[in-house]
Amino acid sequence: MNRSQHIFGSGLVLAVSIWVAWISYTQAPAEAFLFPRLIASVFVVLAGWTFGKAVLGLSKVGSGVSRSMFIQMVPGLVVMLIYVFWAAKTLGFYTATAIAFFILLSIYDPAPHSEARTWGKRALITACFVAVMYGLFALLLSVYTPREILF
Amino acid sequence: MDFIFYFGDVFSPLSFLLLLGGTIGGLILGATPGLSPTMAVALLIPFTFHLEAVQGLILLGAAYTSTVAGGAVSAILLKIPGAPANIATTLDGHQMAKQGQGAKALQLSFLASAVGGIFGVLLLIFLTPLLAEWALAFGPSHLFWLAILGVTVIGSLDSASVVKGLLSGCIGLWLATIGFDDIMGAQRFIFHPSLGGGINIIAALIGLFAIPQVLTMFAKGRRTSGAEVIEVQKHSVLDATKELLRRPLALGIGTITGSIIGLIPGVGGQIAGLVAYDQTKKFSSEREKFGKGHSEGVIAAEAANNAMVGPSLVPLLTLSIPGSPTAAVLLGGLLIHGIFPGSDLFDNHPDVAWTFINSMLVGQVLMCLFGLYVAGLAARVAQVPQSVMAAIVLALSVFGAYSVQSSMGDVYVMACLGIGMYFLERFGFSAAPLVLGLILGPIAESNFIQGGMIADATVGRAGYFLSGGLNIFLIAVVVASVAYSAWMELRSRRYTTKEEAQA
Numbered sequence A: 001m002n003r004s005q006h007i008f009g010s011g012l013v014l015a016v017s018i019w020v021a022w023i024s025y026t027q028a029p030a031e032a033f034l035f036p037r038l039i040a041s042v043f044v045v046l047a048g049w050t051f052g053k054a055v056l057g058l059s060k061v062g063s064g065v066s067r068s069m070f071i072q073m074v075p076g077l078v079v080m081l082i083y084v085f086w087a088a089k090t091l092g093f094y095t096a097t098a099i100a101f102f103i104l105l106s107i108y109d110p111a112p113h114s115e116a117r118t119w120g121k122r123a124l125i126t127a128c129f130v131a132v133m134y135g136l137f138a139l140l141l142s143v144y145t146p147r148e149i150l151f
Numbered sequence B: 001m002d003f004i005f006y007f008g009d010v011f012s013p014l015s016f017l018l019l020l021g022g023t024i025g026g027l028i029l030g031a032t033p034g035l036s037p038t039m040a041v042a043l044l045i046p047f048t049f050h051l052e053a054v055q056g057l058i059l060l061g062a063a064y065t066s067t068v069a070g071g072a073v074s075a076i077l078l079k080i081p082g083a084p085a086n087i088a089t090t091l092d093g094h095q096m097a098k099q100g101q102g103a104k105a106l107q108l109s110f111l112a113s114a115v116g117g118i119f120g121v122l123l124l125i126f127l128t129p130l131l132a133e134w135a136l137a138f139g140p141s142h143l144f145w146l147a148i149l150g151v152t153v154i155g156s157l158d159s160a161s162v163v164k165g166l167l168s169g170c171i172g173l174w175l176a177t178i179g180f181d182d183i184m185g186a187q188r189f190i191f192h193p194s195l196g197g198g199i200n201i202i203a204a205l206i207g208l209f210a211i212p213q214v215l216t217m218f219a220k221g222r223r224t225s226g227a228e229v230i231e232v233q234k235h236s237v238l239d240a241t242k243e244l245l246r247r248p249l250a251l252g253i254g255t256i257t258g259s260i261i262g263l264i265p266g267v268g269g270q271i272a273g274l275v276a277y278d279q280t281k282k283f284s285s286e287r288e289k290f291g292k293g294h295s296e297g298v299i300a301a302e303a304a305n306n307a308m309v310g311p312s313l314v315p316l317l318t319l320s321i322p323g324s325p326t327a328a329v330l331l332g333g334l335l336i337h338g339i340f341p342g343s344d345l346f347d348n349h350p351d352v353a354w355t356f357i358n359s360m361l362v363g364q365v366l367m368c369l370f371g372l373y374v375a376g377l378a379a380r381v382a383q384v385p386q387s388v389m390a391a392i393v394l395a396l397s398v399f400g401a402y403s404v405q406s407s408m409g410d411v412y413v414m415a416c417l418g419i420g421m422y423f424l425e426r427f428g429f430s431a432a433p434l435v436l437g438l439i440l441g442p443i444a445e446s447n448f449i450q451g452g453m454i455a456d457a458t459v460g461r462a463g464y465f466l467s468g469g470l471n472i473f474l475i476a477v478v479v480a481s482v483a484y485s486a487w488m489e490l491r492s493r494r495y496t497t498k499e500e501a502q503a
Helices: A003-026 A030-055 A067-090 A093-108 A116-140 B002-010 B013-031 B037-048 B053-077 B084-135 B140-157 B162-176 B201-219 B237-245 B248-263 B269-283 B295-307 B311-319 B325-336 B350-381 B386-405 B408-426 B431-457 B461-466 B469-502
Strands: none
Touching (some): A003 B162, A067 B386, A093 A116, A116 B386, B002 B350, B013 B053, B053 B325, B053 B350, B084 B237, B084 B248, B084 B311, B084 B350, B140 B162, B140 B461, B140 B469, B162 B431, B201 B408, B201 B431, B248 B295, B248 B311, B386 B408, B431 B461
16 A cells, blocks of 8 residues: 555544544533543544654555555445435335345446346345345334335 | 253243354354354344343354354355454365365364364353452442453454554544533534434444445455355265364364463454464474365364354453454443343343353354254355345345434444444554444443542542552553554564565
8 A cells, every 4th residue: 555545544543533632622511521531632642653654654554445446346335325325214215225236236246237137137136135124124123114215 | 050040041932043043144144255253243233122132142142153163164165264263274174175075174163163162152151250250349440441451452452553453442432432421411522413322332333344344345346256166075974073083182272272362352263263273283293284184274273263252252241341343242232132241240130141151052062063064055155246245234234223223323323434444444443442442432431430539539540540459450451462462563564574575
């Protein structure tokens, strides 16, 4: 992993630690922030040490995120973010799960996209999976999930 | 010998059914590369909400036991360890499978796992009450240092970088402070309504262990596993048993090494398997056969990684300090059922504690019996494409996190922590100390506050927290574990640099 990735990662952690320390030492009542202050102090020291090592090029642990890995991950990550932060509540858990599951299978399944049989297989797997999830959560565990569209 | 009175409860119809389901499911999950025992147990927790505490724990305990053993299936037949604990098993197990001895290797692995596992659980049975009695003498300052010890030991021993491990622990401790403070009722670090009630442990566990795996599978892209399952020929279980009995050295070293390593918080099955393999090789009269398909290698590694399961729960059940990441997840399972492990667990909930421990003993036997027959099927499941696995785990995570308290906030927290953890892991941070920080944070804080009140009325904070035999001992262990890990890290770096220079 290149030095800039180490610097970016550890810099971000250092920024969070400084923010935590700043809030811990400035917010009232002081008694409520006694323990966070203790943690924040150690947090800042360790984050500063890690950042210093990254700047000096001494960070050895961690392989970072390569360009190709990131490119391959992005479609899945986008589907996941839409599924979690919008679709699950807006479309309903089971509808959103069926759509997200089918899209993810379509994106990452190594089987060829040109065969109708492959698409049928993906649809069948999706239907079976959502049926199992419905059976488990709605029928067996009686968990009430948002069901806005269809179910 | 209290545990004997609670054996009958394991065999009540629902409990036994859960034990069977957990064992078979765990074997299959364990054999699936990418699904670690910790993640499998975390994903199972939501299924325990509607069960009695003891039944939920039976399910989680059975899954823990059999996922570790199930990992040997893919290690032997696919050369892909199902979990880090099975790395040592691949060395000789896969060679045996390539030589047409796959069935024998599997049988030996399950038999050795059962022997090691039973010994480990017996150790849990006999050590736990002793330690629990000793733990009764602990006051707030000791419990504070114990919580810090739990975080620092796992942070330093479980991570490739001591500083990054400790930093992960700090992040976990900070996350634990989010929400309303217990004493003053003041808001702390709440910048979104979802965080008003603090971070839910179960949602966090699911996010921290499952989502990074999902993203790792995405990052591999449209790739097949590329691993071919080696066909398993028939082999007599009786012959495998005779072979196991002919190798007492490997079985003994594996079992004892695994049990001792299991007792040390933070040192997981991976270390247990590798150390046992290495020690058996040193003491064996046939050391030249190791790595070429020698049964002693499989026996030692598998006996060790299962022997470690029982003892890894000793610090959890007696001191509330989880000995491994999976034990930390089990602690989450205990807490959501309103059971607080510690010195009074065996006084307040003896039925839950002993039935759970007994179920692990029975689970070891079931794991062996089913392992011998489900192994072939489990290896086929291991070939399920990563795309399907990733989608399944993601959906299960969302449903699991939501079902904790029917809150979308928990789902958001799960996703944010999971995505954050994936990137942190890529930069060398690890999830285990973060989880420990999150779980032990409230214990550390409440004892810090209580201790502070006592200290203000007596000898002062420094005098209260930094004096007394037990406090000094605990502080010394914290310092020693960090120093030892730092020294080991430095040594391994020097060794790597030296090797690079020679190359």
